[in-house]
Amino acid sequence: MFMDWESPLILLLILPALAFLLWAERRSAHPMPAGRKRVLLVVRALGVMLALVALAGPAEVVLSTxxxxxxxxxxxxxxxxxxxxxxxxxxxxxxxxxxxxxxxxxxxxxxxxxxxxxxxxxxxxxxxxxxxxxxxxxxxxxxxxxxxxxxxxxxxxxxxxxxxxxxxxxxxxxxxxxxxxxxxxxxxxxxxxxxxxRPDVRLRSLTPNQSRLHEGAALALTVEVESALDGAGLLKLFENGVEVERRSVAVKTGQVLKEVFTRHPNTRNIYKYRAVLEGFAEDTMTANNEALAIVDVRGRLRLLYVEGDPSEGQFLMQAMEKEGIQLELRGVESMPTSPQDLSGYDGVILSDVPAHRLGEGAMVAIRDYVDKLGGGFLMLGGPNSFGVGGYYRTPIEDVLPVRLKSPDEEEKQSSALALVIDRSGSMAGEKLEMAKNAAIATAEVLTRNDSIGVFAFDSEVHVVVPMTRLTSTTAVAGQIAGLTSGGGTNLLPGMIEARNQLQRVKAKIKHMIILSDGQTSGQGYEALASQCRAEGTTISTVSIGEGAHVGLMQAVASLGGGQSYTTLDASNITRIFTQDTLIHTGRMIREDALEPQMVERHAMLAGFEKFEPPPLLGYVKTLRKSTAQVPLVTDTGEPLLAHWRYGLGKATAFTSDAKSRWASLWISRWSGFGQFWSQVLRETARPPQGQGMDLRTENRGNVTRVSVDVLQDAGTRGNEAEVTAEVFHVPADSLGASMDPVKTLSLRQSGPGLYEGDFEPEESGVYLVRAQSGAQMVTAGLVFNPSSEAxxxxxxxxxxxxxxxxxxxxxxxxxxxxxxxxxKARRYVELWPYLVMAMLALFLVDVAVRRWEHVTGVAEIIVGWFWGKRKA
Known part of the structure; x- marks a missing residue:
């Protein structure tokens, strides 16, 4: 015999409770003899202990043979x-x-x-x-x-x-x-x-690869045939009661034959499929020669296509039009900035758009659209995409299945970067703080082989971080954090100091980034920029605010062989700095012909037994995230096509492009271009379902459980909703007939936003369940197959x-x-009833001790009465 406890941790309260009783007894001023006080303390301590032991749920475990x-x-x-x-x-x-x-x-x-x-x-x-x-x-x-x-x-x-x-x-x-x-x-x-x-051949199952899909999508129906005889016959496929395909099949004893039918349902409807075996002369049981499946076909797939150069969007749009996928092409200026605005699309494609043009609001909207609304997101490569697009440390990087820092193991060349930052009085506040953040983020994208220097200017130059090898990003960040504003604006001393320090460092790549928000005094900037270019140093410029000397900054960048950026939003500085750094250090883009290599099987590559397209001409370098799937890699093993789930949705990265810069041979020479991209988009896009509802059916013994998830808005589950479900049926032998209503269910809420109900299918055939909550409606089907009990x-x-x-x-x-x-079997005997009875006895003892005078008085009365009776 041994003990078991339901809540043993309650026993830990015994010591604090006894300590409290002792403290209360010592603080008590009640006039009572010391002996009675000690007895009362013991009785109460036993009572408290018994109460806590009873709450802990003790049980005697009795073993039985x-x-x-x-x-x-x-x-x-x-x-x-x-x-x-x-x-x-x-x-x-x-x-x-x-x-x-x-x-x-x-x-x-x-x-x-x-x-x-x-x-x-x-x-x-x-x-x-x-x-x-x-x-x-x-x-x-x-x-x-x-x-x-x-x-x-x-x-x-x-x-x-x-x-x-x-x-x-x-x-x-x-x-x-x-x-x-x-x-x-x-x-x-x-x-x-x-x-x-017995000699028998039976159709074991008919399984669609998707239960819901969009118009025009490829549907694969897998038929499994099991046989206990050798023979040949016909396998027929019916779609909504009409025969659409037949095949001659040969079966062998003990083997399972698999046949795959491909259909492209192009009309929005509920499609009922039936596979039938015929013509096997020795088959002794024909009751198991058919199987059923149901597929819900929704409207065409519709995706938002945001292209940095809209004139290049025609290649993907034309290919997808032939595949039955609708792409809505937009420029970055008309990109929606809320998840609700994106919710009308099944997915979002972002192609060659820099982060500073997209903006923080749009990036957050894309992340929430994927995470909370279950949307699909595809990023295509290009000179303004992934890391070179400034997406390092942004909401978009969170969503992507790849990391954006440069994998430069194969490139040992070092880089030297000089940041020349305006610290004049007009930069005070948000501008300077954003500039410091940008400088720190820029240091983070460099490697230990690189050097960095930070120079601030007002009327003169201030060396914030002297040109040094980047051994510690933390140390550099601490020096940058101490930068303050004040003074006038004279860029020339800052440029001269940065140029001199770049000349003294040994590096194969030398680059300077200049940031200013105002007019600068002095002259000779163009000549100095040309001289830097001749010495092997490139210069990029960033103009912030309406007061910046944009013309001069553009001229310096042009003569210095770099890029010129203009922005009115200080929050874009970090994106611009990291993008420009990764572009000019030369580690993030590779523009050489490469042969894609398939290393993992994935639905995106279905139908490509050997993936042998023409070469791509370039890509952006990335690293895979640990839980991502990477079906395609480059010839150096870096991710080319990566995919994963993010929150409720899915995200895909293709580090090359789908336009004329890097994919020109795919567009002009490869017949699989349309099939490849249609499969990538269909696997990435949001599954067809109600925008705020999702419906599932599951067989549990003799009953079918109907489960509906209801969302009120992005990320909020809908509670206390009225959810009903209608059940319709089509007999197995007449799949082309209309559906007859069978039952209406009022679903009960069983969890946050989860509503459930049960029904029992009685006849073989197809059942359609249609759930509705307010104006929202979603459907799902299930199959009750003809009996295979033979x-x-x-x-x-x-x-x-x-x-x-x-x-x-x-x-x-x-x-x-x-x-x-x-x-040995165990039986549990609950002990708390006995403990409660003991507590009741202790309570009576407690009352007797506290009212001892009453007890003795009653005793005297009883004794007096007894003696009086004896004398009488």
């Missing part, structure tokens, strides 16, 4: 009469070897489970056998049989269930039920029994072995002796 076994016998039609006979014989064999003290129950199952007597098991007359097979019917529900058996065990016994049958379940999940049984310390043992092998004379060995393994049971494939082991 009593064992119970339930024999669950498959009596369904899948075994046939001979198979059921064999199952009963094996059940009798197991029963004969069990010790006499074991409690034994017998369950027969098929379409339902029913308790049998041991006499039923021992009876060998044909009438009883026919009755059992009638009970079994045309279904094998192993999961329901296990759940029924678990309810048969007496309390305080070790529990064993022996499943005797072929393991071919038609409804429910034995593995799920076995996992639940293992938590209840039930061991499942399996005895395999096969029916008589014996092939085989055993689902894998299922039975796994069920036994999950529960620690055995697989009895020869010897029928069941080893029950020495496991």
């Amino acid at each position: 009593q064992r119970a076994v339930v024999l669950a016998v498959d009596c369904s039609q899948s075994l046939g009469e001979e198979g059921v006979k064999s199952a009963m014989e094996k059940a009798r064999g197991v029963l004969a070897d069990l010790p006499g003290e074991v409690d034994v129950s017998v369950v027969g199952f098929g379409a339902e489970a029913r308790l049998l007597s041991v006499e039923d098991l021992k009876a060998e007359d044909g009438g009883k056998l026919q009755e059992l097979m009638k009970l079994g019917g045309a279904q094998s529900q192993y999961a329901e049989a296990l759940e029924f058996a678990r309810a048969m065990f007496p309390a305080g016994t070790s529990r064993h269930v022996v499943m005797i049958g072929d393991g071919h379940e038609t409804r429910g999940s034995l593995l799920d039920s076995s996992r639940e049984a293992s938590w209840g310390e039930v061991q499942v043992h399996a005895v395999p029994v096969a029916g008589v092998r 014996s092939l004379g085989t055993v689902n060995d894998k299922l039975l072995r796994e069920a036994a393994r999950l529960t620690g049971g055995s697989y009895l494939d020869g010897d029928l002796k069941l080893e029950l082991g020495e496991a």
Whole structure:
């Protein structure tokens, strides 16, 4: 015997409670003798301890050696009469070897489970056998049989269930039920029994690769055919009751044949598919020669296409028009800036747009659109994309499946960067803070082989960070953080100092970035910029605000061989600095011909057995994130096509482009250009569903569970909504007929934004469920297949072995002796009622101690009365 506790941590309160009682007793001014006070303290301490022990939920664990076994016998039609006979014989064999003290129950199952007597098991007359097979019917529900058996065990016994049958379940999940049984310390043992092998060919399943898709999308329907004969026949596919394709198929005994049909449903509708086997002369059972599937086809895929150079967007748009995908081409200026504005699209494509032009608001909107609204996002490469586009440390980098810092292992050349920053009085406040942040972020994208110097100017130059090898980004950041504003504006001394320090450092690449927000005094800037260019130093300029000397800055950048940037928003400085640094240090872009290499299988590359397109002419370098899928890489192993899930949505990165700069050979010479991009977009885009609702159906034994998720807005679940679901049915033999209403469900809320309800499909065929909440509506379908309960004379060995393994049971494939082991059953006896009674007794003692005068007075009265009676 030992103890078990429901909430043992409550016992930790005993010491603080006793300490409080002791403190209260010492502070008490109640006139009571010291002895009575000590007794009262002890009584109350015991009462508090008993109360806390009772709250902790103690139970006495009583171990028992009593064992119970339930024999669950498959009596369904899948075994046939001979198979059921064999199952009963094996059940009798197991029963004969069990010790006499074991409690034994017998369950027969098929379409339902029913308790049998041991006499039923021992009876060998044909009438009883026919009755059992009638009970079994045309279904094998192993999961329901296990759940029924678990309810048969007496309390305080070790529990064993022996499943005797072929393991071919038609409804429910034995593995799920076995996992639940293992938590209840039930061991499942399996005895395999096969029916008589008959010449038969059956259609095991018809499985679509998507249950919902858009108009024109490719739909793959996989048919699995299992056979116990050698022969040839026809496999037909029907779409909404009309035959659309037939194939000659040859089958072999014991093998599974897979055939894949490809359809392109081009009209919005609910599509019902039926596969049928015909023409097998030796097939003795035709009831299992068909299977059903249902697919919900929605409107055309619609994506927003934001292209840095809209004239280059025609190549992808024309290719996708042929594939049935609608792209809405926009320039960056008309990019929506809220998730709600993006929610009308199935995905967003961002191509060669720099981060400072896109803006923080649009980047946050894209992130929330993917994360909270389940949208799709694709970034294409280009000179203004990924790291070279300034997306380092932005919301877009969070969404992407690649990291944007340069992988420069193969390029050992060092770079030297000089930042020349205006610190005049007009830069005070946000401008200077953003400039400091930009300088720190720029240091972070450099490597330990690089050098950096930071020079501030007002009327003269101030060396903030002397030109030095970047050994510690933290140290450089600390020096930059101390920069303050003040003084006039004279750029020339800053440029001269930066040029002199760049000349003294050994580096293959030398670059200068100048930032100013105002007019500068002095002259000779153009000549100095030309001289720097001749010495191998390039110069880029950033003009911020309306007062900047934009003309001079553009001239300096032009003569210095760099880029000129103009912005009115100080928050863009960081993006511009990092973008310009990565461009001019030369590590982020590679413009050479490269052969893409397929290294992982993915749905985006379906149909490409060998991925052999023409070469690409360039890409932006990135690094894969750890959980991303990377189906395509470059010849140096860097990511070319990467994909992952982000929040509720999906994001894809293609580090080359889809236009004439790097993909010109793909556009002009590759017939797979349209197929490749259509598959990438379809896998990335938001799945077709209600904007604020999603619907799922799941078979659970004899019932189907309908589950609806409701979103009120981005990231907020809809609670206390009125959600209804209508169920429609089309019979299996008339899939072209209209759907008949079967049932209307009022779904109950079972979790945050989750609504559920159940119904029981009765007839074979297709069921459509349409859920509605207010103006929102979403549909889903399920298939109740015609019964496949016809014996092939085989055993689902894998299922039975796994069920036994999950529960620690055995697989009895020869010897029928069941080893029950020495496991001891446990029974829990709750102790809290006894503790409560003890507390009540202590309460009475507490009252007696506190009212001792009353107790003694009552005692004197009783004693006086007693003596008075004796004298009388």
